Amino acid sequence: MFGQGAPNKVTIRDVADLAGVGIATVSRALNGDAEVAEATRLRVLEACETLGFRRSSLARGLKRGTTDNIGVAIMSRHAPVVLNPFYTEVIGGIEEALEASEKHLLLSSLKRREGLLALAQEGRVDGLLVVGCDVSDGVLAQFRDRNIPVVLVDHAFEGLPSVVSDHWQAGLIAARHLVAGGSRSFAFVTENLDNPNFGQRLDGFRHGLVEAGLTLEDRAVAAGGDAWDGGYFAMERVMERLAGIPEAVFAANDPAAMSAAKALASRGLTIPDDVSLMGVDDIHLAAHHDPPLTTVRVDKVGLGRVGAQLLLARLAGEDVPERTTLPVELVIRSTTWPTLGSER
Known part of the structure; x- marks a missing residue:
């Protein structure tokens, strides 16, 4: 079968001949037909391996009316995505799940929210994973009302399946940890106050302070803008508003x-001697910060993996839960005092 010059293309007929079955049996075996005996399926797979046969996903998709492509959409506010330490891990989890299902990932960084509808409806993808909180409720409502196969990652909307982190619990964990370290005055800084995930973290943080008989002043809450230095400007605003420096800052x-x-260092303050500081997410840079950052870890890879699994299940006609919530956990490093007995 393999003469001189360019090798002949291995066909499904070659596989059928080597396995001693018909072409239809090979096709059913490769498509996971439950009626094919296990011994026959294994014989077909062995023949494929021996001959180096690979199915054409394009041809298979055309026959089934599918593409085997899964779209992953992130709004361009987060671009370039490859440089964002949070979303690169989420995408890694998506890739992990799709590779196991022989699906292909098509990543789109969109400038217009309306571009999501076009991506979902123009036939390039079988389903869509929408990552982040930057899509309007109006667009999400259209996805729901048109029954477009979509799963939200790191965001939730009524009527659409989603996977999220326990943001409220993250805030509660932060409050309890900072209180346990002896702090009695607090600030909350963020990039923006419109992000619902950040809002839930703030609510959980306030709740944790209230249960300890403490409060967070409204003037101690500030947003600094959607950029990597947003926390800097938010911290500056807090220090301008308050008469004194807060003992602990939750970002x-x-x-x-x-x-x-x-911003704290620019005022001659040291961490954690003068101010305890902690964040949320546990991006890889957190452990390398000076000093290493105490944070609440979010399962970023898990968000992507579970989101992709939910979408694949939905495409297979299975019922999926409307909301899946992943747990978070405290990671204590060097920017906070771990116990009330620590000297300050």
Whole structure:
């Protein structure tokens, strides 16, 4: 079968001949037909391996009316995505799940929210994973009302399946940890106050302070803008408003915490001797910050992996839960005091 010159293309007929079955049996075996005996399926797979046969996903998709492509959409506010330490891990989890299902990932960084509808409806993808909180409720309502196969990652909307982190619990964990370290005055800094995930973290943080008989002043809450230095400007605003420096600062995410640290340092303050500081997410830069950042870890890879699994299940006609919530956990490093007995 393999003569001189360019090798002949291995066909499904070659596989059928080597396995001693018909072409239809090979096709059913490769498509996971339950009626094919296990011994026959294994014989077909062995023949494929021996001959180096690979199915054409394009041809298979055309026959089934599918593409085997899964779209992953992130709004361009987070671009370039490959440089964002949070979303690169989420995408890694998506890739992990799709590779196991022989699906292909098509990543789109969109400038217009309306571009999501076009991506979902123009036939390039079988389903869509929408990552982040930057899509309007109007667009999400259209996805729901048109029954477009979509799963939200790190965001939730009524009527659409989603996977999220326990943001409220993250805030509660932060409050309890800072209180246990002896802090009695607090600030909350963030990039923006419109992000619902950040809002839930703030609510959980307030709740944790209230249960300890403490409060967070409204003037101790500030947003500094959607940029890596947003925490810096938010911290500056807090220090301008307050008569004194807060004993502890909780940032809505790690980038805000790390940039807030620069604002504190510019005032001659040291961490954690003068101010305890912590964030949320546990991006890989957190452990390498100086000093290493205490944070609440979010399962970023898990968000992507579970989101992709939910979408694949939905495409297979299975019922999926409307909301899946992943747990978070405290990671204590060097920017906070771990116990009430620590000397300050």
